[in-house]
Structures are given as C-alpha cells and as structure tokens.
Amino acid sequence: MGNHIKYQWRITKYNPNFRNNEGHYTKELEWTSPSHIGKKIYGETFTLEEYLKVETAYIDTIIKFLDVNHIKSLRIINTTYIDVDMDSALYNKLYDKKLDNLHLKDDQEVTIDQIRLIFKMVLRGFIYCHFISSNFFVHFGDEYYMFIGTNNYQEEPLKFAKKNNLFVEEMVSPFYINEENVVRTIIWTPINEDIVAGEEILTDIPIEEYRKIMKLSNTHPVIGVFPITSSNEEFFRKKLSHNIDTNKYQYYLSAGD
Incomplete structure (x- = not known):
C-alpha cells in the first residue's frame, strides 16, 4: 500500500x-x-x-x-x-x-x-x-x-x-497490496448507469503524481475507485487513447490488484 x-x-x-x-x-x-x-x-x-x-x-x-x-x-x-x-x-x-x-x-x-x-x-x-x-x-x-x-x-x-x-x-492482510502490484485503470460508464462501457489501463504514472492530481495525502495508497472530475479531467485526457466524452460518460480511476 x-x-x-x-x-x-x-x-x-x-x-x-x-x-x-x-x-x-x-x-x-x-x-x-x-x-x-x-x-x-x-x-x-x-x-x-x-x-x-x-x-x-x-x-x-x-x-x-x-x-x-x-x-x-x-x-x-x-x-x-x-x-x-x-x-x-x-x-x-x-x-x-x-x-x-x-x-x-x-x-x-x-x-x-x-x-x-x-x-x-x-x-x-x-x-x-x-x-x-x-x-x-x-x-x-x-x-x-x-x-x-x-x-x-x-x-x-x-x-x-x-x-x-x-x-x-x-498472515499478510488480504487487503494489502504492494505498490508494484497495483493496476490502475480508467473505466467509464454511461451517465446514470453502472454498466462499464469501456476501460483503459494507465502505465508509467508515479504514485506521487496520482496523489497530487487527485488531491490525496502523501500516505494514501491510491487504491479504490475515484470519480474523475473537472479539476483532474485534463490530466487523464492526456494519458488516454480514448477520447473522453463527459456528456455521454462518467469516468473513474479504478485501482487494485
């Protein structure tokens, strides 16, 4: 973590x-x-x-x-x-x-x-x-x-x-994940729906950068699901091959193993 x-x-x-x-x-x-x-x-x-x-x-x-x-x-x-x-x-x-x-x-x-x-x-x-x-x-x-x-x-x-x-x-906690084993993905769902319409794995972004852009503390493991908002949307737009369309989809950062 x-x-x-x-x-x-x-x-x-x-x-x-x-x-x-x-x-x-x-x-x-x-x-x-x-x-x-x-x-x-x-x-x-x-x-x-x-x-x-x-x-x-x-x-x-x-x-x-x-x-x-x-x-x-x-x-x-x-x-x-x-x-x-x-x-x-x-x-x-x-x-x-x-x-x-x-x-x-x-x-x-x-x-x-x-x-x-x-x-x-x-x-x-x-x-x-x-x-x-x-x-x-x-x-x-x-x-x-x-x-x-x-x-x-x-x-x-x-x-x-x-x-x-x-x-x-x-015993190692089943909730414990080493940073090197964390996979972070952007997922998107149609607005007001829970069905995942698409996803794209993010690579080569240091955890410190995630913490900064998501406004998290320097101890946060950046594990879980985080809504993409207008304040950080541009950062992720540059990282994805997918063309972000916030009129159609809600986007999330999903992180786990």
Missing part, C-alpha cells in the same frame, strides 16, 4: 485450532455480528456484555499497537457509511451519535480520541474503512477479521491481544 509493511498479523476471536487444512473455520456455532446479541449459541444466550468484552479487546489491542509505535493519528481510506435499519432496537442500542459529529470523509486524518469511536462503529457495522499511516495499517474484514501491519515489531501488543483472549496469527 505505497510503503512496504514488513510484519502483518490476523488478530481475531477465532481459535485457529478449529481451522481445517484449507484454513476454513469449522466451528459451527459462532457469533459473527452484533445482530446475534440475544440469540442462543450452544444453548446459551449471547449477551450484550459478552459482545462488548470482545469488542473492547479488539479496540484496546489496536490502541496498544498505536501506543508502542508512538502513533498519534491515522488516516481513513475506502470510507463508506453502511445503510442500517435506524428504527431497530439493535441500532438504538449500538449506534453512537457522536459519529455524526465527525463528518468523516475519505483520506481524513483522525486522532486517537476519534479513533476509538470509529473502530467501535466499524466493528458494529455502521461504517467501513481502513486505517493507515506511513508504516502501519489496520484492516477490518467481515465477521470480525482484523489485520494489523507494522514495520516496528513489538511483542507487547501481541501479548496484550492474547491476554485478552484474541488469537494472533502471522
């Missing part, structure tokens, strides 16, 4: 002893969402208190990583608010309205004070994003899969995670 991250782990509530040779988790009954609160798992009701204990372990583990790495802020990328049933009892119980005051947007820098709240809202399924700095990341997948990467190996946060009943496994 721009910078090479040397040490990476999967840190979860899932005991690897229950994985088969293909790495699939075989324990049949396991809560994977806050929506399971109040339901029976192996005959026992899964309580809010049990959920909060695990959630706190995840969040405190991340904070411990930030502490030992002397990281005071992170940037959020690939940020998406998730549609939820705002009338549900679960929503009223788990949604923290302080999130509304943050007005989060992609590539925003967030402080330690804000980070706890955002982590909580990600784990509860109200928002999706990844967290990055120049030499550190936190990625959340579905069903409480968390991936942490750093270039500063420290035992303390790993021991902390284990002490709080989380399982630490050395």
Whole structure:
C-alpha cells in the first residue's frame, strides 16, 4: 500500500485450532455480528456484555499497537457509511451519535480520541474503512477479521491481544497490496448507469503524481475507485487513447490488484 509493511498479523476471536487444512473455520456455532446479541449459541444466550468484552479487546489491542509505535493519528481510506435499519432496537442500542459529529470523509486524518469511536462503529457495522499511516495499517474484514501491519515489531501488543483472549496469527492482510502490484485503470460508464462501457489501463504514472492530481495525502495508497472530475479531467485526457466524452460518460480511476 505505497510503503512496504514488513510484519502483518490476523488478530481475531477465532481459535485457529478449529481451522481445517484449507484454513476454513469449522466451528459451527459462532457469533459473527452484533445482530446475534440475544440469540442462543450452544444453548446459551449471547449477551450484550459478552459482545462488548470482545469488542473492547479488539479496540484496546489496536490502541496498544498505536501506543508502542508512538502513533498519534491515522488516516481513513475506502470510507463508506453502511445503510442500517435506524428504527431497530439493535441500532438504538449500538449506534453512537457522536459519529455524526465527525463528518468523516475519505483520506481524513483522525486522532486517537476519534479513533476509538470509529473502530467501535466499524466493528458494529455502521461504517467501513481502513486505517493507515506511513508504516502501519489496520484492516477490518467481515465477521470480525482484523489485520494489523507494522514495520516496528513489538511483542507487547501481541501479548496484550492474547491476554485478552484474541488469537494472533502471522498472515499478510488480504487487503494489502504492494505498490508494484497495483493496476490502475480508467473505466467509464454511461451517465446514470453502472454498466462499464469501456476501460483503459494507465502505465508509467508515479504514485506521487496520482496523489497530487487527485488531491490525496502523501500516505494514501491510491487504491479504490475515484470519480474523475473537472479539476483532474485534463490530466487523464492526456494519458488516454480514448477520447473522453463527459456528456455521454462518467469516468473513474479504478485501482487494485
């Protein structure tokens, strides 16, 4: 993701002893969402208190990583608010309205004070994003899969995670992409439609140039989908063999592996 991250782990509530040779988790009954609160798992009701204990372990583990790495802020990328049933009892119980005051947007820098709240809202399924700095990341997948990467190996946060009943496994995050493996493409769709009408791969453009033209921070990996706007349209017009026609199509920069 721009910078090479040397040490990476999967840190979860899932005991690897229950994985088969293909790495699939075989324990049949396991809560994977806050929506399971109040339901029976192996005959026992899964309580809010049990959920909060695990959630706190995840969040405190991340904070411990930030502490030992002397990281005071992170940037959020690939940020998406998730549609939820705002009338549900679960929503009223788990949604923290302080999130509304943050007005989060992609590539925003967030402080330690804000980070706890955002982590909580990600784990509860109200928002999706990844967290990055120049030499550190936190990625959340579905069903409480968390991936942490750093270039500063420290035992303390790993021991902390284990002490709080989380399982630490050395593993490269499935969301981690080295810059040399990133493919960036311009795609276009008919206006007001989602069907891709065409695409063209971009080559030989340094990541720093993308960051500058897209007005992104110098830590942003330029991975994801970005609308082409009037402010950067001319830059991409010069890079494409396709003749850009904004009366007919909407254009996007799509970047991934």
